[in-house]
Amino acid sequence: MSLTEHKSTVKNQAILAKKAAKTVGLLSTEEKNEALLLIADQLEAEYETILRANEQDLQVGREKGYEAAFMDRLALSKERVYDFAEGLRQVAKLEDPIGHILSSWTLENGLEVQKITVPLGVIGMIYEARPNVTVDATGLALKSGNAIILKGGSSALTSNKSIVEVIHHALNKTKIPANAVQFISSTDREATKELFTLKDYIDVLIPRGGASLINAVVNNATVPVLETGVGNCHLYIDAKADVEKAVNILVNAKTDRPAVCNTVETVIIHEDWFRKNLHILIKLFNKYSIKVHGDTIVVSSIPEAIEAEEDDWANEYLSLEIAVKTVSSVDEAIAHIEKYGTKHSEAIVTEDKETALKFMREVDASSLYHNASTRFTDGGALGFGAEIGISTQKLHARGPMGLQALTTVKHLMSGNGQIR
Template identity: 70%
Template sequence: MTTVVEPVHIKEQARLAQIASKELGLLSTEDKNAALHTIADHLDANVSNIMEGNNQDLANGRKALYDEAYMDRLALNEARIKEFAEGLRQVAKLDDPTGEIVSQWTLDNGLDVQTVRVPLGVIGMIYEARPNVTADATGLALKSGNAIVLKGGSSAIHSNRAIVKVMKEALISTKISQDAVQFIDSTDRVATEQLFTMKEHIDVLIPRGGGKLIQAVVNHATVPVLETGVGNCHIYIDKGADVDKAINIFINAKTDRPAVCNAAETLIVHEAFLAAHQETLIEAFNKYNIGVYGDDKVLSAVPNATRATEQHWAEEFLSLDVAMKVVSTVDEAIAHIDEYGTKHSEAIVTEDKETAKRFKGLVDAAAIYHNASTRFTDGSALGFGAEIGISTQKLHARGPMGLQALTTIKYVMSGNGQIR
């Protein structure tokens, strides 16, 4: 049954979150850390209850014939639940950005000026499929002093409901108000759209999911949006690439977890590399059951390859399929990325430092790699705990967004009667 949440109820939830955010912003780092540990302990103790909710979502997903990649993003097990519980403990270990004096100076008239890092206030989190986002986003929000309003997708409604129930019960014994975590318990898309315009109570919206969801938020919200992007990520293998290094990087980026946004979706290969290592590349495709969509040069070189269409070049496959293009120069590779890339993560494999320098300088993306897999575009992999999303925009935050991305600055002046 679809639960419909009336606009007035969502507005009240947002208002309560706003009130809670004021109190939360005054809490000490120790209080916030203690709350995160308490939530983590409760998650560990309630694995069976969370799994019960997730099993309902998985059963519904099978009935709806969700594809394998989508089911992987939706699925929880004991290890995954304990992993996001442990993620909260890791966030608790991180430096608290709030209250940091970013800069300080004194004017000629003696007025002391500081820029101080402060929470954004209330975060509206709109996301699909991944129930781990419910815990990850909440942990990052609370540690950075923000309240959060959660609106997950209908496919994970039972999982998210169970996780939020556990987290709110945990908050009872902490100094953080339960109102700091709000869950829009509805599968109605209208409920999501209602969040778009609550500018008086919500300070920022963060959409995390497929391209359609993200663009719907970006195009229709009156609340400021921190855009997280679809990952059409490219691996470019240059003529100066080491063959073992190149194959290993591509296979890791494509097959380690095909359903995530930092997985490689397009392989661009210099024609000289293909000519020299054609059989090795084909062996890798066959060994890992990688389906190839390619241009004319690919079709003539790779058995069983299928002709690529415009859609394939722009596709986020989230599977073991890959688009493949053959180029004669690094500039041709860059031009292809410029046309079809989503400014997420792009990689070059080459031993030529000048070619690598050109690629890194000209490619416009949140993360650029030289001789490394795109799978490192991840908050935990980069050492700052769980991430609330990967921003592909340029204002405020870019790349994996951790605690600091959930803050802004405030100018604080102290004087002794100065007037202007």
């Protein structure tokens, strides 16, 4: 396909999505919920078709030698497809974010003003090998009255195409036009570049994936970007940390699902706690086969630990590897996080309330935890319902982005002939 054809195809899809967005934005809550429930039913009814498509992607992944963590994100099963469907049903149960009166007031001249929530319009979603994002993003977009253009990674191309076809089968039975969900099937980079520039038709781009993907979107797009961040998350174990709490939180935050962005990649440990509980740490790292990259004290104390290089402190391993840093104070821990953190999720374990307060006030991140695992940075876990991503920027939305993050506002003025 020529460059001109790429541009024509992507632009046409964007035009169709914009037209469909107007219809979706005017639908009632009941009509949108009905569509989500029908999509859920259709996913379950056609799960075998989706799994056959997914197997093609997995076979390519095996041939190319993709890492285990990558293959885990890519792989689907009947249970996972049913989980997608259940996620849509949960979104259908959430309060409709559209049409809320956020504030209202009357001017001295009698002009009445209302600030209400409305859809963004057309959302461009760019993501990597996570077929679940295809379903989650679609559900959130439609519930919030938006159309969506999906650009998934080439490694999950066949899976995503199959999922979108199933979604379209369901939408054809609803008042939501199938054109409200567009999927860009081209794997050519020029198609993605074109998507970056269609600001006349796309209202916002949301990248979800690794640092290279996010940076490519942020640095090249002329369409506004809702930036999601890489998760170089830290756990600081203070001198006054409860041993059982610290161990349980570390195990959960590192080993529960090491391939996701809210897993801990660096544990910072106060020197006093480290010395007292070294035997526990060694046992923990051995039990879970965690590869340790550490500073000088760590390397001299933990067998098989290797010396951390500069890149290790900034690395998002997404595997059973971890960087371990020893410090002499909470200030040193905060300084380390400030230098290497990605403003995603940071945690402290301590029984000292003043130290905890200092950490929570001074660390700059979207989500902060005291005596709890970073694994809770998730739309479902925090009560937002499903999420479309985790924003690490400070404009419009920050942290797990649920339905409310996919809205903007409109001001309505009602008068009786007032002029200025």
